[in-house]
Amino acid sequence: MFEVLSEKLGKIFSRLGNRGKLTEKDIDEAMREVRLALLEADVNFKVVKDFTTRVKERAIGKEVMESLSPAQQLIKIVNEELIKTLGDGQGSRLVSASPPPAIIMMVGLQGSGKTTTAAKLALLMKHNGQKPLLVAADNRRPAAIEQLITLGKQLEVPVFSEDPKTASKDISAHGLAEARRIAATHVIIDTAGRLHVDEEMMAELEQVKKILSPHEVLLVVDAMTGQDAVRVAEEFHARVNVTGLILTKMDGDARGGAALSIRWVSGVPIKFIGSGEKVDAFEPFYPDRLASRILGMGDVLTFIEKAEKTIDEKKALELQQKIRKSGFDLEDFLEQLKAIKKMGPIAQLAEMLPGMSKITSKLPDGAQEAQLKKVEAIVLAMTPQERQNPSIIGGSRRKRIASGSGTKIHDVNQLLNQFGQMQKLMKMGMRGKLPKNLMGMFQ
Ligand SMILES: Nc1nc2c(ncn2[C@@H]2O[C@H](COP(=O)(O)OP(=O)(O)OP(=O)(O)O)[C@@H](O)[C@H]2O)c(=O)[nH]1
Ligand SMILES: [Mg+2]
Structure with missing residues (x-):
């Protein structure tokens, strides 16, 4: 992930690495290149503008660290501002519920990775000694229910399902009752997606939300769709009040535009990232780790x-x-x-x-x-x-x-x-x- 951007930033900084001292002009020039690199990586232009302004202000404002070379100082600032852009201080921890179970609703467009991610999340919880229950509330496709049941079997996580003729909100309510009965710590509701944000889907999600009062509404977005993912996040958030984002398919995203823009534009924190089709290709989101991956300068x-x-x-x-x-x-x-x-x-x-x-x-x-x-x-x-x-x-x-x-x-x-x-x-x-x-x- 981020190969293209990393390579460009690496080149910009290694050129600076040879300078004994950076002038304002050097910084201006480097930041102009950083700006271009970010725009080419499909980062939202407002985010880019804001980011480069902040870095420039600090770099020219002479935050001198005697033990670092000028280029290293600039890298330090860029890194810190990247972290801020990605979501400083916002942990990927999910809200806990007392009494349990914590209710987590997975929402998102068709094919974004909701079902896979629901299973990945359940596996992560299981590894942390928790007891999740998966609920197949996507009744639009019978195959969707089968998909979740298969994943549940593979991971040895219980799955609650019903006849697809049952309304999604009812499956969700019954699923919650089942979670209480088996003393689950978390109940993860997989919902149906649509090709585009449409009225029918939003109305359905609102209904389910009203019945469940979930602790978390996690929006799953495909990182490879770039700025579309950012727009989707804004639309969902306006309608169902999303509490966290999960970026999937980071493994196929060489540019990183969605990852770098989505938090800043939508105001919703990124909580997890998915980086492969396998169930363990999933991790909590740490802005600092991602920032250093983007900078791509080893360590x-x-x-x-x-x-x-x-x-x-x-x-x-x-x-x-x-x-x-x-x-x-x-x-x-x-x-x-x-x-x-x-x-x-x-x-x-x-x-x-x-x-x-x-x-x-x-x-x-x-x-x-x-x-x-x-x-x-x-x-x-x-x-x-x-x-x-x-x-x-x-x-x-x-x-x-x-x-x-x-x-x-x-x-x-x-x-x-x-x-x-x-x-x-x-x-x-x-x-x-x-x-x-x-x-x-x-x-
Ligand atoms: N490479 C990669 N593929 C992923 C990732 N997450 C999900 N996928 C794949 O994306 C495809 C769609 O995933 P689903 O979980 O079925 O998506 P969904 O949002 O549930 O789709 P609908 O139920 O149709 O709305 C599957 O082929 C997954 O294997 C990821 O992080 N990386
Ligand atoms: Mg699905």
Whole structure:
């Protein structure tokens, strides 16, 4: 899911990843591209406008985090605003009922996945130690009743059904009585869909709703239908007051327009997502997880989180000042190496950085760690004076350092050269952000 959008966003951010500093123009340009990518992904234009405005305001409004590079900061903001768009703070928990059973009504258009999803939901509940009852209240097609009975047998979840001539509202009422009788914790009512939102269906749903007073009215929508799904949600909500959305067929949705627009436009929270025909292809909806899937940057966000935790802000500030005074030496470098090591395996960290995977994939597994150890050994073999003032390290000192660290003179030369370049860059004002600069030493 979201392949197309993820790929585009990935490209936009990896381009930014090479910049030392982002200007307002850089941000404007990046956001223009993000806007296009979202529109091409069929995201509602109002949602896109709102989203990009919020990100821009925050990005230009300088929320500076010293331990992150400018591009990472922008990714952080984009991620947080994506989460907000998808439904911040709204859990996927269903309302519980006391006394049980909780009454859940499944509504939606024909073929959206109501029956399948009712069964998936029942299975999830069963796994959570609850006791659901499925009710086949879709009497428009005899096959619909059979479909639910078959699913129930397969999952070992009881199904209540009646002669299809019985009115849907009556089947629902009898189903509820049965749920009470068997002490079910939840009763899930499968209703009939129509090809389009029409008066007959809405009237029927209103009737069932009036009789049941459900705790939840869950609207099942097909994510692959994009903005149509969003319109359907608005129409249903206006008429039957939907309490939650379930997006199905996310597995077939490469664009993600419905997922990204529906909550913002309809105001109804997404509670679950379906991602396959199998009964276990179903999960509670977590906005943060989906946002990171959309950003599609492996775990760049985990990296940001780790960096936030690991690199002490104050230390980072001290470092910044040192760099500004061009006093950055190999002692500081060693400190940074240690900070990086604390964050975890370097190959794993590198993968989390946009664009980095391209470089690191060239190196065999474990090569970066080996390289990191080598660099550390070389620095450790130096005297404190040498670390503070690398320019005194001449030929004989290089030889001594190489043998002291178990490396070759060539390695020492390479490290000193790269360190010299890094210092120059820092003097030029390209502020040293880690671990990006360090990564340069392993290329
Ligand atoms: N790939 C995929 N297919 C799904 C998903 N959810 C449902 N389907 C398929 O969608 C088709 C329709 O599902 P149903 O559950 O019968 O839909 P419905 O809303 O009950 O349809 P009606 O009863 O006719 O109104 C079936 O072939 C399901 O297997 C999903 O998350 N992913
Ligand atoms: Mg059905």
